[in-house]
Amino acid sequence: MSLEVIDIARISDGGSSKPQIQARVDLFKTWDIPSGSKILEIGCGQGDCTLVMAYLVGEQGHVTGIDPAPLDYGSFVGKQKQSHPTTIVLTIQAGAPITLGQAQDKLKQSEVGNRITFHRSDLEGFLDSSASEPLYDYAVFARSTWYFPSAEALTPMLVALRGRTKYLRIAEYSTDIQGDIAALPHLLAAISQAEFNSRDNNLDRDDNIQSIITPQKILELTLKAGWVFKKEDVIRSPEDQEDAGWEVGRVLSEGYRIRSRSYSGASRQEYADALISAVEESKRALGPNPKLRTLPTWLGSWA
């Protein structure tokens, strides 16, 4: 555990766990973004990555985080997640869930708060507004693309960013578990969630995985939008990063199975059931109380 992770955890004051912070420090360092950079973060959510980047970018840097989600949207706090009220209620555990807006406000009041600006907006609307700088150093998607309903949603954003940032950085989970069997439950849970959200007329915004967008697809779309690819990296997730456990827990909850069976034809439901079984078995194969590994992250750099 590095000193900076401990220090960021202190600033976060319980908002982010150390493994979550470590995972984002790893992203930032692999991207090689220099101190003093002006960063635009697309899909910042409650600001986990925003905080880490604001810390690491130093006093001369700044991070503008944008997200179109309503400020009263439920947010992760520690291991808790508040379910969106309009969707089927899945496992909600006791805890102290706070909203997106509350989480962002808290970060604004922290000692790096003056390096952070949040806007509730989609990217195109934000870039057209007076709130946007004419030019950023870096535009960053920090594992936010799987939350888009489809890869096609990326295209207008990639086009809109041309000329508005010097560099582009995208990080997203990789479906290549690289021989680490402890990451298989997370992979299969992602396949299961993406299955549901790829059905016609089904979309549960409460799933953290709406669609699986592969590096191959990201490379294809960035190329089309005129970005020049510079390099790619793959990094493993910190051993105790909780995302694998969250996503697997979600898929194995009773509410999830009910939801899975509430829509679509019999054949599709059977397929969905088989995916849930596969998640279950992949977890059981790791033994009692297994330590699940979060998927590796693929990182791309463009200019």
Next chain:
Amino acid sequence: MSLEVIDIARISDGGSSKPQIQARVDLFKTWDIPSGSKILEIGCGQGDCTLVMAYLVGEQGHVTGIDPAPLDYGSFVGKQKQSHPTTIVLTIQAGAPITLGQAQDKLKQSEVGNRITFHRSDLEGFLDSSASEPLYDYAVFARSTWYFPSAEALTPMLVALRGRTKYLRIAEYSTDIQGDIAALPHLLAAISQAEFNSRDNNLDRDDNIQSIITPQKILELTLKAGWVFKKEDVIRSPEDQEDAGWEVGRVLSEGYRIRSRSYSGASRQEYADALISAVEESKRALGPNPKLRTLPTWLGSWA
């Protein structure tokens, strides 16, 4: 390699490879079916398992293989598969493909041919016909259930078999790769093929995997049909069993990708593409020319 595998391979005369024979010998021995048994095999295909059972069941035994597929349906010969003429042509390699009927005829002419009867029929039709014995010792599904369009297709068969056989045996691939990362490409290829065949109005009878029917589902359906569960086993596949390579090769063929994109909405196509990518990556992660492992087999016994 046991002597019996070598001897069955000799009788098969190129119809089945040694690993295919070994895999079926392993099934039969785990099921613990005694010599002299009268076996009804549902979904016998070209007769790979029929031959093995006919050999192992001895001179006093008999195997009746039924399959509703047309006798001119293309069959595996070695590593070759002839594509069904009405579907998109996938990878067809040079070789000497023979039809289902030709393969069955060849086995009938072999030295264990008098222990084998083939019928082109579905199960219910066969049991109603005069061709059927009033009572068999064993009814056997030897990895034929994933070829059914859905698990529901099993139900009437399980009901029809009540009172017509003393014992029931079902073997099917398990989605639990049990920590063997070399089996991951086969698992993901199965998920991909089942995805296509679970779309409304899509069904490609040329896929060996039409639906993933889990042990859990089989246990549920057999219980409903009144069967008493006796035991379950899981066995690994022989190291060089070719099925993993066949299914992965199919999914990674150009024709398969085209088919995948030819139907359904954009979101579903993206999902299907992501599955193909995941298969690709899982294979690449094993290194150049990897040895793919075929999924383990789950075996259930009922009376």
